[in-house]
Amino acid sequence: MTADETWRSLHDATLETIELRWESGEVRLRVRTGDAEQPQCVVVASSVRRVECERQLPWGFSASINEVRGPSPAEGELARVEIEMQSGDVIRIEAVDFCVRGAD
Numbered sequence: 001m002t003a004d005e006t007w008r009s010l011h012d013a014t015l016e017t018i019e020l021r022w023e024s025g026e027v028r029l030r031v032r033t034g035d036a037e038q039p040q041c042v043v044v045a046s047s048v049r050r051v052e053c054e055r056q057l058p059w060g061f062s063a064s065i066n067e068v069r070g071p072s073p074a075e076g077e078l079a080r081v082e083i084e085m086q087s088g089d090v091i092r093i094e095a096v097d098f099c100v101r102g103a104d
Helices: 002-010
Strands: 012-020 025-033 038-048 050-053 065-073 081-083 088-093 095-102
Touching: 002 065, 025 081, 038 081, 038 088, 081 095, 088 095
Parallel strands: none
Antiparallel strands: 012 025, 025 038, 038 095, 050 088, 065 081, 081 088
16 A cells, blocks of 8 residues: 555544654554554654644534545645544644554
């Protein structure tokens, strides 16, 4: 699976937790995929500079991911990922690096 396919495969996945590890500058999003081969994964952002995480629920409650945009260039060495939830909220993360890997 290519990197783009990996990000697109998160559509309809369930966001379980968001964890900011302040000292290391790492953000981890634990996701339940519904895929029998990889039922859980972790989105890891390294050297994080900004995290925006509103929970206004403009479209109603949902813990499912609608769309992932990025990683795309941000300022300097940073990249940006936007995770649009099916609630209408958008989680924005700016970091040096992003990856999706199997659950720890």
